Amino acid sequence: MWKKWVFASVIIIGIFFLIPYSLPIIFAFLTACLLEGSVSWLVKKWNFSRLQAVISVFTGYVLAMSVLGYYLILLIVQQTITLSEKTPTFVKDLYTTAIRPLIRRWEFYSKDLPVDVMKSIEVAIENTITSIDVFLQGLMQNIVNLVTAVPGFLIEFLIYLIALFLISLELPRLKASLEAHLKEQTKRKVYLVANQLNKAGIGFLKAQVILSILTFIMAFVGLSILGAPYTALLSLLIVIVDILPILGTGSVLVPWAVFAILQNNTFLGIGLIILFIVITVVRRIIEPKVYSTSLGISPLAALVSLYIGFKLIGLLGIIIGPAIVIIYDTLKKANIIKVNFKV
Template structure:
């Protein structure tokens, strides 16, 4: 018994150690499992062999990725290039209309202050500028690192795609080989857990896509009403930062609104604040309901798990929190965890 437990613990430790290096293969296995229903549909509908069904499903998956990347890249190249051409004139106008007047008025005010107070303010400004410079240097270094990591990412992505195809081909055999080492009771529980997690994983993706579409539509309609140029590009940016709980829509809309107030464009400033409030309120109302209906947990459990997961683990906890609740509910339904205690 002790030898068995030691072997199990050693396998768990080795698996945890290898997970970072096996990430493309783990993602490929998860993708293959998610595509399995499409493979079965082709096999049943057209009486195809598994190879032909897997090939058709894989090609459709590649087509979806290619269309998505083409749309994003085409949109960014079109609007980002245009924005880059107009950026110098925008910065010049912003300096003349907002910052110059602000600095002139501030300079006249601070000249009337005592020398010590003025020197203290100067020191604060210098420290702030140094912090901003360091931050910008960090951003530049991050961008350089990101550019340097692109070749490695492309290689890992190619490995991932090949692994998806091979896992899809071997999935039925892997299932048969795994079942040989399982008792009937364990097999039933494993099928229940796998089905629940698969449904929850697909449900999470569907919920996130739905919320992103809602956020994009609200942002695009709001920016169009406010007659903001590059509304589609900015809406995609808002959706991207809204997916990340660390940032949220406020990291784009609130600073933008403050800049508008500096430029004495109160209409756009108030409009952006109202848009931020609407997006935040609607998303927070929809989020628990959408996640609960797609992932099979109650709205309250979804809200609590999302919040606590984010507080404890940051962005990763946004995914881990609901996953723990789903795993617990699944294990309880399978009879692995029994909670019949009373006080």
């Protein structure tokens, strides 16, 4: 008996070791499972062969992803390059138009302070601005380097597409091979757990996509109305920081609004604050409904798992945290985990 447990432990450890090197294959398998419903529908409804159904669904998936990805990446890359060219002068312009006049006004109201103190404060602020300038230039250089890494990504993406096509063709055989090693009772539990996890996993991705698209649309429309530059790039940035439970849209919009007001651009500053309020209120109204409908777990459980996962292991915890809650809830529904006690 112990040999079986040792063998199973070795397999599990080996799988975890290989996961970082097999991400394209893993994503291909997950995508194939998501597309399997469409493939089965074509086979049953229109009497397609397995090969015809897989080719049809695979082609439609690739075309949709290519069109969407092309326009989105093209827009973001163009705005990133333009922004990287203007970054070296951005901070200094901000200092000249906003911070320096503020210092002058403060000097006017602080005439009683010694001149040396005022000069020290100004030098400290200038050094801070220079540091921020260097940081932003480095950040934009990293973004440009990320863009230059596209060829390597394309190779990984090609492997992903080939694996997706082959796994979609072989999925019924893989399923039959797995069933051959399972007892009937174990098979029922595995299918119950797999169906629950599949439903919850799709629901989690669906919830994130819905909320991200909604945030992107509101940010893009709002920034366009305000006449802000780089609307697509900034809207994407807002979506990214909004996913993080520690940050949120306020970490981008509120400082930006303050700087705009300091630069005497009251219209943009107030508009950004209103946009922040609108995005926050709309998300808080819709978020509980989206999570409860898509995930099947309470919004509180989703929020706590996101926060704790992020605090423990960083960005990866945003996915792993809710996944653990979903797996626990699924195993509980399948009576694999039983919690029945009284204190």
